[in-house]
Amino acid sequence: MAPGEHRSDEQHRDEHTADRLWGTETQRAIENFPISGRPMPVSVVRWLAIIKREAARVNVELGLLDDGLAGDIVAAADAIANGEHDDQFPIDVYQTGSGTSTNMNVNEVIATLTGGVAHPNDHVNLGQSSNDTVPTAAQLAALELIEQRFVPTIGGLIDELRARAADFDDVVKPGRTHLMDAVPVVLGHEFGAYAAQLEECLERVVTAQPALGRVPLGGTAVGNGIGSHREFGDLVLRRVSDAGLLVTPLATPGDRIARQGSHDAMVAMSGALEVTAVALTKICNDLRWMASGPDTGLAEIRLPALQKGSSIMPGKVNPVIPEAVLQVAARVVGNHATMTVAGMSGTLELNVMIPVMAASLLESIELLSNGMGVLTDKCVAGIEADRDRCRALAERSLAIATALNADLGYERVEQIVKEADRTDRPVREVAREHGVEEFVLDRALDLDRIARGG
Template sequence: MSDQEAYRVEHDSMGEVRVPEAALWQAQTQRAVENFPISGRPLEPALVHALARIKSAAAQTNRELGALTEEQAGAITRAADAIVAGEHDDHFPIDVFQTGSGTSTNMNVNEVIATLAERDGVEVHPNDHVNAAQSSNDTFPSAIHVAAVLGAHDLLDGIAALHGALSSASTTYADAVKSGRTHLMDATPVTLGQELGGYAAVVDRARERIEAALPRVRELPLGGTAVGTGINAPADFAARTIARLNEATGEAFTEARDHFEAQGGRDAIVELSGMLRTYAVGLVKICNDLRWMASGPTTGLAEIHLKDLQPGSSIMPGKVNPVIPEATLMVCAQVIGNDAAIAFAGASGSFELNVMLPVIARNVLESERLLANASRLLATCVDGIEADRERMRRYAESSPSVVTPLNRYLGYEEAAKVAKRALADGATIRDTVVALGYVEQGRITEAQLDDALDIESMTRTGE
């Protein structure tokens, strides 16, 4: 802050601080801004909005319990609701890498609400009124859980879009026969629809895992205050506040079953992050398969074509790359890295408090947001798939692995001899079986040979 910049003087328990005149925050926020010039990145707005939701609900509870006047509660609620609406996002500048409890951001929200209330003509103190019956140690982790649950809904919508696209494409290409591949080598035939259906199942299992983790994330530490004992909070403060929070969000948050577990550890978020990582791992497989199948157009597999979106090279005219799968792969790399950080941070609970809350908040909310957006984008890519049915069938028919059904007639070793001879001669498996005299010897009839080498039937074995 330069000497020429307009500022006002604010004070807190440590003394006076100069604050930019236009800022809605007060002294404690300004100290944090100056103390943590680390990444230049503030916390996700979703976390700030979740904190404001808690402040709004808490104000109404405190009014009922006699800790706030009607005017104070109303002013706090109006200010908090404006924050939830995103009207003041620029006034939450504190770096992600701050005090491990998130106290700085909790006070940032308290101070902005107090300033807005004062502009509304009501005297409100950030600690005594906005933070009444609360501690950063229970409100900040509660806000992480609220934001993560609300963010999960958007993610699940994105997952549903991708699942729908893959399921639809699976139906479209249910009869498109292609070569299967194991170890990146030719294997017995499958259909493109079967592969796409497998991808759809990967996505749907991710939905199941995320939904299964959410009930534990819906448990809020609110009411534990400083160390889990609930000091300075009325006995029914948390229950009343959470009920109001549910009414405002349409959610089903509950009070933590054990406040010491809820504040000392972050296992529910670690679990949710693990489900996000698992989804990212599945997306890596899907995106890499799409890239392999679309490789070419003349020297790769070229089994499918992905929609052309932009030039792929600054020097090679006409080159087009699979940019959506590539972008999704980078999202997956970020999510997997975020999960590693969350796991480390989740293990950093010392006695009654985890002290890496802000980085947990940043990473889990970023992972949800990135995966939600990438899922929708990848769905549009899947919708644009065009399969080269003729090329896929030609690959399947020319694969030496189609010899596999002949095992029951010729035995494994003789069938392997057929496959190697056909590959060396550039001949079909059928012609090679005939040329080697197996039909003449009565080992197999021509009708049996035709039936065994029907590639469509190979994709339906076991039905």
């Protein structure tokens, strides 16, 4: 083939095998983008099918499409939405930045499923553009995953952390700042803090949901709705809402041009997910520290032993679940970096990084949901406290002398602490030698009182 020469549509069709439902444009895209081997997330494809199903019905209402032809489109789109043809959408996620290739893939498969009666552009894509349908499908797919997976899973983790907080409410242990000994704390309070941290993460995600429900459907090519009936977008979204697949209210935005040139709602949701990843990193690192040992580390808690920890050191058990979740968190943080750069890439009337934004956002939701589920079931639910060791470490901590400040003053207490450290003796013993009365020591050095703030 000479440079610059293109294969004919007939040549493309001839290469299709009988089980392939896509057409010429899809085949060209397959050949043009052999990049990652990762197709567009199937949830985006299914939501595109739902949009096209309801679009066909609305176009009948508007007198723009024959009822029988629309019925064929609805049946074909339904089959795709139900996952019957997932293998027919192979185009790489790294494709044209509007997602046109995947949109045409869906149009062509639907047209084929109608027996060729429906035209992929004139009928299936009627009133639509890739520039409004693909971001709409991406946002709806993200909402579905947030509602059905993320929210219940983080809620389960929060509940389990609250349960451990109650179990460990009588366990006093050393506090630590800068990884150095600090005044005692209650182990249950630490777990309660983890739950509170994740409750705030959940609040951020829920706060970001309404904006994700405002989608640019009906904006078509540049956001001004050319080629689409002015009521089309609202009517389709009303039908999608009535289908009951989502709880979040759906609506068209005040300005579709703004929503197609930029995708701040998706970036904002990704940011809320990144904060969740940051919180999980803190929690999982704390669990690893507190479980470290068992003989030469902190060894204040015991994590469930799930598998061998070493191929060479017999009997070694590692904190495998927290480590797995730490890697999930790292990936989510990386995905948000991608989302940020992609979100900055809107130029005039179109952002041209929609496919990678969809893939990154959906992967973050999926990874966090799965990771938190595993953390809940295989780790947090089975955590045990070594009560005796926690108490012994708290009693040995020189930081308990802080409770004497009110009676003796900072400098006098500092002298006691330095001597206790130098002579490797308990604070109580040294303080007694410095003339501190026993009733003062009993009151001030009450570990339970100190751990609960006074």
